[in-house]
Amino acid sequence: xxxxxxxxxxxxxxxxxxxxxxxxxxxxxxxxxxxxxxxxxxxxxxxxxxxxxxxxxxxxxxxxxxxxxxxxxxxxxxxxxxxxxxxxxxxxxxxxxxxxxxxxxxxxxxxxx
Amino acid sequence: xxxxxxxxxxxxxxxxxxxxxxxxxxxxxxxxxxxxxxxxxxxxxxxxxxxxxxxxxxxxxxxxxxxxxxxxxxxxxxxxxxxxxxxxxxxxxxxxxxxxxxxxxxxxxxxxxxxx
Numbered sequence: 258x259x260x261x262x263x264x265x266x267x268x269x270x271x272x273x274x275x276x277x278x279x280x281x282x283x284x285x286x287x288x289x290x291x292x293x294x295x296x297x298x299x300x301x302x303x304x305x306x307x308x309x310x311x312x313x314x315x316x317x318x319x320x321x322x323x324x325x326x327x328x329x330x331x332x333x334x335x336x337x338x339x340x341x342x343x344x345x346x347x348x349x350x351x352x353x354x355x356x357x358x359x360x361x362x363x364x365x366x367x368x369x370x
Numbered sequence: 371x372x373x374x375x376x377x378x379x380x381x382x383x384x385x386x387x388x389x390x391x392x393x394x395x396x397x398x399x400x401x402x403x404x405x406x407x408x409x410x411x412x413x414x415x416x417x418x419x420x421x422x423x424x425x426x427x428x429x430x431x432x433x434x435x436x437x438x439x440x441x442x443x444x445x446x447x448x449x450x451x452x453x454x455x456x457x458x459x460x461x462x463x464x465x466x467x468x469x470x471x472x473x474x475x476x477x478x479x480x481x482x483x484x485x486x
Contacts, residue, residue: 261413288472299459299478300414307472315473347413351472358404359474361413 280348393460
């Protein structure tokens with residue numbers, strides 16, 4: 258049981274390049290989330306999904322797109338990377354219902370030059 | 371909207387010292403409250419939680435009590451260890467207008483360093 262995994266762990270992009278971050282969970286969780294963590298800002302929600310095929314915007318969605326084609330995977334895309342998107346990105350998942358715990362992946366450190 | 375305010379760090383303590391990290395919240399509903407911990411180079415993991423007023427969450431020697439009257443959820447530990455060095459996040463989960471509570475609102479985090 259690997260929990261929540263993220264690929265890649267590190268990435269350096271040039272301004273304008275595109276990339277996709279992959280999140281996978283093996284806990285059969287309905288809900289999945291993408292956050293970014295910046296110094297002094299805590300965690301901010303980018304996008305989330307409450308089920309396969311559904312996505313919604315979070316607090317800071319601009320410049321990002323997501324897809325949830327399979328229940329276990331949640332992809333975060335950057336179509337044209339900007340230096341302001343330099344951050345550490347975390348994926349999380351949880352079961353539906355109640356106030357269940359979110360389980361986090363190890364993070365992806367992205368630098369945009 | 372919902373918000374979480376927690377004590378700004380960094381906090382530096384000697385081993386075996388007493389720890390308090392303050393957390394207060396604003397919520398429109400009746401939230402559940404969480405403390406998450408992030409060890410260096412890792413993702414966040416749940417430390418403890420409380421789902422109703424006067425509940426006490428506890429884990430690994432850490433405790434926090436849900437105080438509705440003061441809208442607080444302060445984290446405490448009687449004797450910290452070097453291995454407790456990490457960033458601590460207070461968070462809440464509230465029922466929104468649609469009847470769902472699937473989102474967490476986080477504080478900005480408090481860096482704790484414990485010296486031997």
